[in-house]
Amino acid sequence: MRTTRPLAVVASLLLGGALLAGCSAAPDGAASFAGDGGGGVTAHSEAGAADEGSSGIAPASEDAASQGDREVVTTGSVTVVADDPATAAEQVAELAESAGGRVESRRQSEPDGDARASAELTIRVPAAQTTATVDALEQVGDVRDLSIEAVDVTGTARDLDARVAALTTSVERLRTLMGDAASTEDLLAAEQELTTRQAELESLQSQRAALTDQVTMSTLHVSVVQVAVTEKLAPGGFLGGLQNGWNALLATLNGLVVVLGALLPWLVVAGVVLLVVRWVLRRVRRRAQDGGTPPTPGTDAHGPEDGPGAPSADREPVGASTRE
CATH class of the missing domain: 3.30.70 (Alpha-Beta Plaits)
Structure with missing residues (x-):
């Protein structure tokens, strides 16, 4: 008897929880139908007849209630x-x-x-x-x-509410059964089932709280960017072509100034090197023309200067003609 009793208790608890969940999740229309009896059917028929005679647009009061x-x-x-x-x-x-x-x-x-x-x-x-x-x-x-x-x-929220209500009732019944447990085995079985139900209940309550926060507070992602400078198109015709040409000229001159600024240091260095090379070449040429030693006065590089008394290579000696 003690062996089968915990299993029977657990089975009855699970069956009771399932029945509570089904009753809690039952739609409002079914509950009102069971409670009202025939009157509920009559009211539903009258509402349907009124809808058939209307234009198909719900009244503002009912729409506001459904929106709420x-x-x-x-x-x-x-x-x-x-x-x-x-x-x-x-x-x-x-x-x-x-x-x-x-x-x-x-x-x-x-x-x-x-x-x-x-x-x-x-x-x-x-x-x-x-x-x-x-x-x-x-x-x-x-x-x-x-x-x-x-x-x-709305559907997700209602489902969570029903599951939370069913589990809350089940947890309360389990606690009552734990207080009425006649043996240690019954107490341990009820406590284990209570732990499982309590964990599931807390998880559902957390999901419901997160969903409520999302419903209550809207989320907006705001991107702030700087004003973009829009380029204006130049006017057409002769004036437009003249303006485009002037802008192109200014752009070209600006580019040349930038290139000149980049090349100016190199040009200065190259000019200094050319001056040094030119000065060295002139010194070398002067030394080559001088031939080493300067010529003596009255002579040139070929020998004594030709004077009136200097013998000429084309003239014959005076004694040579007499001898012949």
Whole structure:
């Protein structure tokens, strides 16, 4: 008897938990039908007849009631163009805090080379203030690339609520059975099952809390970028061609000035080297023309100067003709 009793207790607990979960997850329409009896059927038939005679659009009061029961998760992304992204990011953070929200993440980058300054923020604002917050971003800068998405999670929320309610009831019954346990085996079996149910209940409660936070607070990703300089097209016709030519000339001269500035140090060094080489070559030529020693006065490089009394190679000696 003691061996079969714990198994019977556990089986009865599991069966009771399943029945509680099914009852808790039953739709509202089935519960109202069982409680109202025939009156519920009559009311449903009258409502159907009224709908058939209407234009097919639900009244405003019923639509508002259904909207109030819905649970919607709202997320969005927006790009804001501003002159100073750092200042704009500070304004976005102040805007979120003034709406009752908070800044979850923030990243800023300073301009570096061709990259412009930018900022990235993730803000959480109350769901009722989402539209007002997006409209207020117009005061920060030029709003572009706006995207808002709303996801209805009413079914998921109701399912979590039903499971949490069923497990809560099951946990309470297990605690009652633990207090009424007649043996140690019954107590250990109920305690083990209670631990499992309690862990599952806490997990469901955590999921429900996270979903409630997403429904209550909308998430917006805000990208702040610097104003991009737009290039203006030059006018057409003769004046446009003249302006384009003048701009091309200025660009060419600017390029030449840059090249000249880069080559000027090299030109100075090359000029100095050429002057030194030219001076050395002139010295070498002068030494080669001088021949080593300078000539004596009255003579040249070929011998004594030719004078009136100097013998000529073309003249014959006087004594030579007499002898013949």
